[in-house]
Amino acid sequence: MSTSNHSRKRHIVKAITYRILGTIDTIILSWIITGNPLTGLKIGFTEVATKMFLYYLHERLWFKINLDKNGVMRESKKRHLAKTVTWRMVGTLDTMTLSWIITGSPLTGLKIGGVEVITKMALYYVHERIWYRINFGLDERSKNV
Template identity: 60%
Template sequence: MKLSKRHIAKTITWRIIGTLDTFLLSWFISGNIELGSQIAFMELITKMVLYYLHERIWFKSKIKSSNKRHILKTFSWRAVGTVDTFVLGWIVTGNPLIGLKIGGAEVVTKMLLYFVHEKFWYRIDFGLDKRKKRQELKDLKSGV
């Protein structure tokens, strides 16, 4: 599998947002800043790998409608992310209910944050040399 600078950049920017959200939710729900930090740190590693793989799979998707694509990606990623957070919260705290609460809270916060992140990345050409070249040719033909 070829590494993509776009997918790596998206992974890093999303992970910064996601880790901060997880840290704050874990701290608030557990009432313990150390547990919140541990969960966020562990998630930093697991989610980077899972997100990159998710991006690679979706890159091959034939779905062209941007809104439909972003909504489906949002739900598929949230399913993966929620399971990961639940398991990590359970492992770190030793309490499956706390893991479930953190994962449940993230369903709302992360879906909103992820959707905005996807819309932002869809609008920029970073790492999409082919899209840039097509647009440049289109602009030349139209006289822009």
Template identity: 70%
Template sequence: MSDPSHKRHIVKAITWRIVGTLDTMLLAWIISGNPLTGLKIGVAEVLTKMLLYYLHERVWFKINISKEGILQESRKRHLAKTVTWRVVGTMDTMLISWLITGNPWIGVQIGVAELLTKMLLYYVHERVWYRYHFGLQKRQNTSDNEQ
């Protein structure tokens, strides 16, 4: 029997990617001054970020540190996931932005801007998903098992 959490993590990856791509395109446009550059960076990120996000979800699901007494409260867990995802996501954005623009400084600027916007957006995304049981067999009241 297949694990229903895979479906949940795939749908979460898709919803986050929509939010994240729109944010990246807007930031890249503002920083580069070119809407086409913003579009190119956003489109290039779609596949890399979907794969990286899915892998990030699977790692957090497998390590399940909430059962071990660490980060039992869902808000702390979501904050920790936010930080680890942002590190992975920012590195990916900076590399892609540098490759597309040919300018490492633009990659750094977009990455730094994303640190502010994406951490807030990701935390809100996690809190929204926590309220829904889609793809979960059951959730214990005392821990945040879904992630």
């Protein structure tokens, strides 16, 4: 199996595992902020599809821009932090938009998005560090990592 196929499977599984964590976080935050568990569920489950697609695209982009001249992936804590920030910007805009549409209130969308910036960045960074230690989908890992 080619490296490309391995990496695609890795990115799909990473997207699924992060989406599970992210959806639980969104449901809980939306419930707390709106006071309505049904609204929390609507927001959380609506964003599953959009976030899975956006996360996969984000992973593919970071994979392509992070190869050295020999095609080997470079890794670092700075890279994970940069991925955390860029993903959070995309993810928060998606959550704020969906929350606004579902609740009809732009202020509620801003509140949910504002709180989740903190919780999601922490979850994403931890998720990245865990996946950094997992070899699933990697043919070989650089010894300089």
